[in-house]
Amino acid sequence: MTCMQLLLYSYPYVTRFDLRRLMGQKIKLTKSTIDKLPIPQMGARVDYFDTDCKGFGIRVSSNSRRFFVLKRVKGKLTRVMLKPYGVITPEQARVEANKAISKLYDGIDINAEKAKDNLKGMTLADALKKYFETKTLKPRTVENYGDLFRLYLDDWLHKPISGITKEMVATRHLNISNQNRKAAANNVMRTLRAVYNFANELHDDTLPPNPVKRLSNTGQWNKIERRQTVIPAKQLPQVFQAIQKLENPVIRDYILLLLFTGARRREMACLRWESVDLEAKIFTLMVTKNGKPLILPMSNFIYDIFNKRKALRENDYVFPGHGKTEHLIDSRKQVNAITQITAVEFTLHDLRRTFASNISGTVVGGYELKRLLNHSFGNDDVTAGYVIHSIEKLRIIMQEATDHLLMLCTAGKKINE
Template structure:
């Protein structure tokens, strides 16, 4: 291995070999050298770590001046003298580098109990709203980046969306931080500290008693699939995804119950069917053409997914603007007006009684809910009649 005082001029004059590599050692600093290939010249540092030779690349000669590279080599050689292997540390750092994309994937792998709906929402946050961050290391995301991205999403996609995306990122960051050493504090904290969360107003809309006759008339003019879907949502108070994913194997027409094995909060739910809804589902069952879904659809899932078009048709036909969640609110509002007990209301909505010791002792099964469900159905059928 030839020796050479590595100066700018000497480095520039070193010829490129026709093939292979040639290593030049610096005469000023032992362990510092230049590796010359057919098209490259690269500075390196070489030393012993635990009696093993280690060579560390410093950088290209057209980027680093020899004086700068020599100083870097001195630092690296000092680390080696202390028994530290810079190459091993680089490999370790690379292994521990967790990008935003990796963090979300690991979060899903660890949280096996997350519902498909929740996973879908988190994925949407990562892949759509945080797309520019996906390849960035989690540690790189700082407070100012969070503030800027939160404001940007809120302005373009809506304030509620901006809040939800940052809640998702906060959860994934907390999970990642718990599995990594020396992780910075969660940068989403800035939204609380700066009081920068957007104010959210809980939607309070329902299909009112005044509007229900017109709404009902428009629904009854719909094709069977959309008519029955909307009536099922209204007469059960079920969430949109729960109605969409309802399977015939979970509908017991003889016992007049339906079972939801997977719900938003993770708890299974069995609900009684009112006489009206049991008759409606029995007619659908007779017309069923072999699909396992109560509301089949043309897409890859096999069940109904698109509801926007028929919601708009009913809104236009009735003059009543509504969402599917408004039907859930309408159901429970009617139930409350009939003095249905508090714990029965919570069970009908499948809301947990967290922190409520008394609620933990009360068992509200499907049969206990049958009378309230029939009362609500009877009231809906009364309200849908036009008033003189």
């Protein structure tokens, strides 16, 4: 849009002669002349320049009138916005404009200085908010990071991020660890480290060294052993029977599918009916840890579970819930009930390990197991790039895995015996 067209749009009732007079018009910026300036339509802005102070002007829009300075410095046209008309008078604005022009001629980047001044007061909460706005993160990650800061760093959120010291980090990490939350202590400090590095980049590396370095330099990080628990094969019949006796059919079928597919709990909980094809006997886990959809075939036993779920369908989710997510969230009550009956303690993720450990090597090979579990193949694993698994080939493997697990769960007996 040309300047003439823009002004015609802004002032539909002004003649072309008047528009030519308005374009680039220089006026003596006084209270009287500013009050008489026409107001443009919504979305349009018009600049007027002062006759006495070169580069000093006022920008008029439908809802504001703000003074500015416009100068070419080192070949670059630079606009510095001053305070709005009404907050300062034209006379005060002219004084501020002369100061700004003097700085610009001295090579000072006023806009960059303003940005740095804004960053100086950046709090931890500000940095976290900016981190979320800039990074491409999964909603679950955003929720987890927010929870960590809210639960363990709530009293730091409104402190300047530059004021967080090594001593503060070391003490807080130790306090959280002493509450039997060693993994949480590590996680919150790793998150703080990432947010601090991000804020330091915004500050052009002017923040103090990352205070979380103290934990590495002193060896304070907690050593967390990876959980390796599974349900022992000899206890699978007890657990299997207890699962089948659960009164809640949604959670009963949910736990059974976790055991017989090795899926992660959230992957299965977020499964929608639109991702289930009963005719083709396949289902697709869309919400996965690595972000890659996982298409899995159904064994006969798994197909029967989905059929039962379909007959009891309540909403768009295979495992419906009553909260705002509309899908199943918490099954701890039922897991605890199974433990009370069987004296076997386990978590939902233990079901994934139980699935993998019982079929690995005996029923499926390493590449097939990785495919079923949606594990990524390393970049250095050249062979994996040549191993292509069709759904029908995986169906045979899934059926063999199901049959093997059913044999263990029923001690060789048929399910209805």
